[in-house]
Amino acid sequence: MRIDVFTLFPAMFRGPLDESILKRAQEQGYLQVEIHNIRDYAEGKHRITDEPPYGGGGGMIMKVEPIVRAVESVLGDDLGQIPVILLTPQGRLFNQEVARRLAGYERLALICGRYEGVDERVRQLVVTDEISIGDYVLTGGELPAMVVIDAVTRLIPGVLGARWAPDDDSHATGLLEYPHYTRPSEFRGLRVPDVLLSGDHGRIARWRREQAIRRTWERRPDLLASAPLTDEERAMIARWDAGETSSETDGE
């Protein structure tokens, strides 16, 4: 996948793209990220990229020409064929489903808004989607763009390696993930649940499934309505709602 990023602060991307899985994904050819400085497409001696808003009011607005020129010259004939996503608190909330959808594209473009926002005509001329990473306001779209790149890249087949598939991730199943343990089996009196040491893979799978549902019930009950659950699992939740506790959960 190739991702073109349009930003006024290219240096912000250095750390996150140069470490760990994102770094390896680029080295192995799964991911190509091209960072474009919007200022390079601004005209005049001062290469101005922002101006005060027409109609008054505070703050500065990113100008339309440098952004449109940058996107058009980099995307060329691909403009109109691929998602051009503006990162903005006004966008659609980003989640695992959106990440999965974006991971299906060969190419994406991300525009990082700054200041009070971008001239509205940027939306009309080049933007196809708008994404917000949460209901809070950041200083710009750069960190959100990195969040999107990270979440999408780990879904590209091969990036995590065959043995480390993202299928069980929190949210991938519609549920939060079950608890994990690794060595040692006891630390400061806290023991790893016996079931995980039992070698009984059927029992382990049942325990993990129940734990995932339990965790979701405790922490994100809003997810349960649309989670793919069996009738038996829904009955189990109804018992928890009624105040009963679970033998698998409590006994381990």
Ligand code: ADE
């Ligand atoms: N720019 C500023 N805040 C943002 C947010 N929450 N999501 C996406 N882009 C942003």
